[in-house]
Amino acid sequence: MVERPYLLSCSSGSIEAVKARPYPSSNTLPQKDSLCSVFTSCTPQKQETPQKGTPHALQQPKTIATDSTFAYSPIQSNRNPKERSPKVAERRSPRSPASERKRSSRVSELESQVSQLQEDLKKTKDKLTSAKSWKKQAQQEAEDAQKHINALCLKLEASQQQIIAHSCSNETNEDNQHTELSRNQKLTWESDLASAREEIENLKLEIEMVIRSEAEQKNYAESTNIQLQNLKGNLTETLTLVENMKVELQDCKEKEARAKGIVNETLQQLEVAKATVESLRSEHMKASEAYNSVVSELEQSKTRVKQLERLVSKLKDHFSLNLKEQKMQVHHDCGEANELEKVKSLEDLKSPCELMERMKPNSSCQKEAELVMKLKRAEARIEELGVNLIDKETDLQGIVEENERLKLKLENNLSFERESKLEQxxxxxxxxxSDLKACSVNKEMELHSVLEENQCLKLEIEKRNENANKSNGQLDAAREAMLKVSILMEEVEKSKSRANRVAEQLEAVQASGAEMEGELRRLKVQSDQWRKAAEAAVAMLSLGTNKEFMDRKGSYDRCYNPGKMGSPYGDDGDDDLMKKKNGNVLKKFGGLWKKPQK
Structure with a gap:
């Protein structure tokens, strides 16, 4: 019994079809699949499915929140809280594989419903062909009965002629004494002949009625043949629609594969961008460390310069005191010659000290200049790295936005196209x-009328046979005709037995029609149950997705810590919760599906 749909079409439906469907469906369910989806599509119609004339002359399902769950994006995890934009936080993540599985299961349901509807159509066709064969047999039997009636009429005419000839011979051979008796016999014979002629006329009228009924039956058979041809044309159209739906499903699958490839490419690009960002951050850290080391070296060099300056000042004081003391001693102890020599030696000592003092500031200035150059280079490198980081972050944001837009467009287009097709x-x-039901009802009414006419004709034939038997019993001279009439009666009984067989066959056809009505009612009940189950499942899924979104949003706000930037893929608790919730939803859906028919 019937996706789509359609598909549920068929299921997908869509009951899908089935197709879904849709099913579909499906069907869902189109006409093969639409019957399958009728029922969708079943196209359950699928769904599908289903999507489904579809047994979804059902109410259109309410708008459902997308099954995609909001995931903590890795880009947001690597950024500082100041750099995060509120738009990026509100974006939706790509669809989870669970939602894709649900859609694929809905399409398969619609397709199964479409196949079931096709089987039901085949059964109805077989029953129509059997009814046609029964009608042909009834027509043939009616023709045979007409032939027998014509033969009986001819035999009756021959018997009447024999009776007339016999009466004439009896009149010539009889004596004048029996003239009165002969006259009485003639009167009786004439009355019998008149009654026989009336019966013959009545039989002719009945034959005309039978001919008219045959013509009407032929016209009815022609009309039924035309209707069957129209149904065949509709079936061919439904088959073409089913093929088109299959081609469209293949195209959708190809598009999904392409979209998945694009998504994988974008994910790879994102991974590469993440790696580059991490490398840039490591370079930035190294540059900052180098900058700090250079700053520390500068501070150390400054401290050394100060220490050297202090030493130089101390040495100057020490040398100046030594010179003064030596000069005083030279004036007192030695002569002028010795004083000159000492002065020269002191000047020689002054020159290396001055050289030392000159060398020290020169070396410190060179080091400071080199350190300043290194600092400038490090700052320029840091600025370049910061600019590169900003550019790459903007590029990543643009790529993420484009990916999300493409995913949303693909999901919306696929879902709306499948559902609309399965519903149609x-x-x-x-x-x-409904048309088939009306045709079956009309055919049953016509069969009833034909059966009633046959019964009336049988009753009239029986009455006439009784009258003929009475008249033949009164005629002693027409015993031979009575024998012939008995033979004719046997043939009439055979025709009656045939008529009874025809009546039994017609009753069997009526019983098959009643079975067809019961099957159609069951199909209606099943379509109503499937619709209710689909609506309940949709409501449950929508509630589940909303709760998951709120739970995940809270968990992301708790887990986010700008000081510790962890990987977004480390938490498996959300996946476990999703599995449990999906399992509960499937159990509830199975319970609704397994409810007994009323």
Whole structure:
């Protein structure tokens, strides 16, 4: 019994079809699939599915929140809290594999429903062909009965002629004494002949009625053949629609594969960008460390310069005191010659000290200049790295936004196209089912009328046979005709047995029609149950997705710590919760599906 749909079409439906469907569906379910989806598509219709004339002359499902769950993006984890934009935090993550599995399962349901509807169509076709064969047999039997009636009429005419000839011979051979008796016999014979002629006329009228009924039956058979041809045309159209739906499903699958490839490429690009960002950050850290080391070296060099300056000042004081003391001693102890020599030696001592003093500031200035150059280079490098970081972060934001837009567009286009197609197919299938029901009812009424006419004809034939038997019993001279009439009666009984067989066959056809009505009612009940189950599942899924979104949002706000930037893929608790919730939803959906038919 019937996706799509459609698909649920068929299921996907969509009951999908089935197709879904949709199912579909599906069907879902189109006409093969639409009957399958009628019922979707089943196209359950699928769904699908289903999507489904579809047994979804069901109410259109309410708008459902997308099954995509909000995930903590790795880009946000690596950024500082000041750099995060509120738009990026509100973006949606790509669809989870669970939602894709649900859609694929809905499409498969719609397709199964579409296949079931196709089987039901085949059964109805077989029943129609059997009814046609029964009608042909009934027509043939009616023709045989007409032939027998014509033969009986001819035999009756021959018997009447024999009776007339016999009466004439009896009149010539009889004596004048029996003239009165002969006259009485003639009167009786004439009355019998008149009654026989009336019966013959009545039989002719009945034959005309039978001919008219045959013509009407032929016209009815032609009309039924035309209707069957129209149904065949509709079936071919439904088959073409099913093929088109299959081609569209393949195109959708190819598009999904392409979209997945694009997503994978973008993910790879994001990973490369993350690696570059990390390398830039490491370079920035190294540059900052080098800058700090250079600053520390400068401070150390400054401290050394100060220490050297202090030493130089001390040495100057010490040398000046020594010179004064030596001069005083030279004036007192030695002569002028010795004083000159000492003065020269002191000047020689002054020159290396001065050289030392000159060398020290020169070396300190060179070191300071080199350190300043290194600092400038490090600052320029740091500025370049910062600019590169900003550019790459903007590029990453643009790529992420484009990916999210593409994903949303793909998801919306695929979901709306499948659901609309499965729903249209279900509507078509429902219309076809209603037409088939009306045709079956009309055919049953016509069969009832034909049976009643046959019964009336049988009663009239029996009455006439009784009258003929009475008239033949009164005629002693027409015993031979009575024998012939008995033979004719046997043939009439055979025709009656045939008529009874025809009546039994017609009753069997009526029983098959009643079974068809029961099957159609069951299909209606099943379509209603599938619709209710689909609506309940949709409501449960929408509630589950909303709760998951709120839970995840709270968990991300708790887990986010700007001091410790961890990987976004380390938490497996959300995946476990998703699995548990999906399992509960599937159990509830299975319970609704397994409810017994009323």
């Amino acid at each position: 197919e279900l509507k078509r299938l429902m219309k076809e089912l």
